[in-house]
Amino acid sequence: xxxxxxxxxxxxxxxxxxxxxxxxxxxxxxxxxxxxxxxxxxxxxxxxxxxxxxxxxxxxxxxxxxxxxxxxxxxxxxxxxxxxxxxxxxxxxxxxxxxxxxxxxxxxxxxxxxxxxxxxxxxxxxxxxxxxxxxxxxxxxxxxxxxxxxxxxxxxxxxxxxxxxxxxxxxxxxxxxxxxxxxxxxxxxxxxxxxxxxxxxxxxxxxxxxxxxxxxxxxxxxxxxxxxxxxxxxxxxxxxxxxxxxxxxxxxxxxxxxxxxxxxxxxxxxxxxxxxxxxxxxxxxxxxxxxxxxxxxxxxxxxxxxxxxxxx
Amino acid sequence: xxxxxxxxxxxxxxxxxxxxxxxxxxxxxxxxxxxxxxxxxxxxxxxxxxxxxxxxxxxxxxxxxxxxxxxxxxxxxxxxxxxxxxxxxxxxxxxxxxxxxxxxxxxxxxxxxxxxxxxxxxxxxxxxxxxxxxxxxxxxxxxxxxxxxxxxxxxxxxxxxxxxxxxxxxxxxxxxxxxxxxxxxxxxxxxxxxxxxxxxxxxxxxxxxxxxxxxxxxxxxxxxxxxxxxxxxxxxxxxxxxxxxxxxxxxxxxxxxxxxxxxxxxxxxxxxxxxxxxxxxxxxxxxxxxxxxxxxxxxxxxxxxxxxxxxxxxxxxxxxxxxxxxxxxxxxxxxxxxxxxxxxxxxxxxxxxxxxxxxxxxxxxxxxxxxxxxxxxxxxxxxxxxxxxxxx
Numbered sequence: 001x002x003x004x005x006x007x008x009x010x011x012x013x014x015x016x017x018x019x020x021x022x023x024x025x026x027x028x029x030x031x032x033x034x035x036x037x038x039x040x041x042x043x044x045x046x047x048x049x050x051x052x053x054x055x056x057x058x059x060x061x062x063x064x065x066x067x068x069x070x071x072x073x074x075x076x077x078x079x080x081x082x083x084x085x086x087x088x089x090x091x092x093x094x095x096x097x098x099x100x101x102x103x104x105x106x107x108x109x110x111x112x113x114x115x116x117x118x119x120x121x122x123x124x125x126x127x128x129x130x131x132x133x134x135x136x137x138x139x140x141x142x143x144x145x146x147x148x149x150x151x152x153x154x155x156x157x158x159x160x161x162x163x164x165x166x167x168x169x170x171x172x173x174x175x176x177x178x179x180x181x182x183x184x185x186x187x188x189x190x191x192x193x194x195x196x197x198x199x200x201x202x203x204x205x206x207x208x209x210x211x212x213x214x215x216x217x218x219x220x221x222x223x224x225x226x227x228x229x230x231x232x233x234x235x236x237x238x239x240x241x242x243x244x245x246x247x248x249x250x251x252x253x254x255x256x257x258x259x260x261x262x263x264x265x266x267x268x269x270x271x272x273x274x275x276x277x278x279x280x281x282x283x284x285x286x287x288x289x290x291x292x293x294x295x296x297x298x299x300x301x302x303x304x305x306x307x308x309x310x311x312x
Numbered sequence: 313x314x315x316x317x318x319x320x321x322x323x324x325x326x327x328x329x330x331x332x333x334x335x336x337x338x339x340x341x342x343x344x345x346x347x348x349x350x351x352x353x354x355x356x357x358x359x360x361x362x363x364x365x366x367x368x369x370x371x372x373x374x375x376x377x378x379x380x381x382x383x384x385x386x387x388x389x390x391x392x393x394x395x396x397x398x399x400x401x402x403x404x405x406x407x408x409x410x411x412x413x414x415x416x417x418x419x420x421x422x423x424x425x426x427x428x429x430x431x432x433x434x435x436x437x438x439x440x441x442x443x444x445x446x447x448x449x450x451x452x453x454x455x456x457x458x459x460x461x462x463x464x465x466x467x468x469x470x471x472x473x474x475x476x477x478x479x480x481x482x483x484x485x486x487x488x489x490x491x492x493x494x495x496x497x498x499x500x501x502x503x504x505x506x507x508x509x510x511x512x513x514x515x516x517x518x519x520x521x522x523x524x525x526x527x528x529x530x531x532x533x534x535x536x537x538x539x540x541x542x543x544x545x546x547x548x549x550x551x552x553x554x555x556x557x558x559x560x561x562x563x564x565x566x567x568x569x570x571x572x573x574x575x576x577x578x579x580x581x582x583x584x585x586x587x588x589x590x591x592x593x594x595x596x597x598x599x600x601x602x603x604x605x606x607x608x609x610x611x612x613x614x615x616x617x618x619x620x621x622x623x624x625x626x627x628x629x630x631x632x633x634x635x636x637x638x639x640x641x642x643x644x645x646x647x648x649x650x651x652x653x654x655x656x657x658x659x660x661x662x663x664x665x666x667x668x669x670x671x672x673x674x675x676x677x678x679x680x681x682x683x684x685x686x687x688x689x690x691x692x693x694x695x696x697x698x699x700x701x702x703x704x
Contacts, residue, residue: 283523
């Protein structure tokens, strides 16, 4: 078959409208993926910022959020928005239970104990998921409104590509509002600064930390649901990779810095997509991109892109 | 105090109940132990779950071999090559099984197979289709066709029936299966006169294929060959439609699980693939007995369920013909399997332990798998020596 002129243009290394469309479309793809990473990273970094705990179970909390939403829609036939809100609430409760059950007992232990506990919680949730939900993947029901596609000047915008960054911004603002504009938020910031003194000032530290877990987990559920709508396959091990990516995004942005987490996520998403788009042979290394970036940032700017000097 | 007594009583009872079990197992060699290693969790869990269900049902239909009860020992290989090797080691060394069924995918069977080969324990894989799985192996067999046949038929179908000339590929580099299939497709499609305009790669477990699809779209192909596993196929097809790539998609037998439709919903409509089995085309006596009974119990019969059951039946048949549970004798009997009428069709184990049998072309229509055509292996019977893929 004859090669179309369109094709020839694209084939020549160079420029032209096709090149531009190709590049812009890949940027859109990258932002779509990156905002998902960012959304999941917000909760991750928030918990770290306040109690200095790398919550390795965050990805699995996200997975639980997806299953809550899944069962809400399919078993109880709730409308999708109701089931999403309930899933976020249930995940928040799960986060609080996780804190009370696993992290409170090791709160005054060395930090490494809390880290190991978090890994344990992660395994617990994954295997609990395998037993309760089964290993077989399930298709996630995507509401009508999120499965539309808009086309602008040859560029394709699936609805979720528009909604996810918006939701990310919304959740980011909500979290920032809680932290900087409410009394609870002030208490959170105090705890991050000095837990002991805060306790001496009469703040109920455990309650504030519970709230932190509740908000962080609800954000994870929101991220998970957006994830599951874009990639409509849920299984009990689905949280592992997004969890890792969120961790990398959080460190990239400066762990503990919530705006940084979102930017780190975006950067990571765009970097991954561009690797696959520009060097298709290396597509298998997309996860390596994340860890490569992690190593680079730790070598050259250990506090992350937006990080300030960490208190010792 | 009463509570404590109760607990003690329960413990003693528990002990009493659990005691005879191991004693039983040791006392009699009245059972035949068959090991099974399958992906029950992880990326391709649906295959393993389906096959396991099929194997168990096949055992219910044929619970004894040589007058002895069959005991199945399942180990999960977690869709992972390293776990697969561990699983086989455990089956051979700890469980001392007489033969093994597994695994669902080529990579895992290739990881586990050599361990059983060394120990002289025959392995029958239900659905590992890569030629290298059995090549040069004496103890490894399969009840499915191999990839050169599958890839060639897909290329022929795309070129001759669909009249497509510009194909694009998405290849899962982590799977020997996908790399092999894409290779055979490419060879045959270009030999027929077609052109491969885009070759992109992914990795098992990837969720996002937008970069690959945007790159493919820029090359303007008229057919997409994506011989990956069901999750990747479903997600990629959704994203293809989202990004406005509306061309026919072809895939391999890895697409044929109901999870594909469960995940892909309306987006996988129209997908065509080369498969092992489709209900409408199954007409052996065993199929007529198995399918209705199975559907009565589980609802729907899946391809991987059937292939698992076929592996069990072929193995059972071989052990009976061997009149022994010795590895070498079972091996010889397996290698001599001729015109065995399984559920998925009539198979003869040929050179290199491969089953020679027909394949079906299946399409997703109306949210279900629909039979399109049967392709006989006559004339295209895979000759393993010639059709061996180049190792990547």
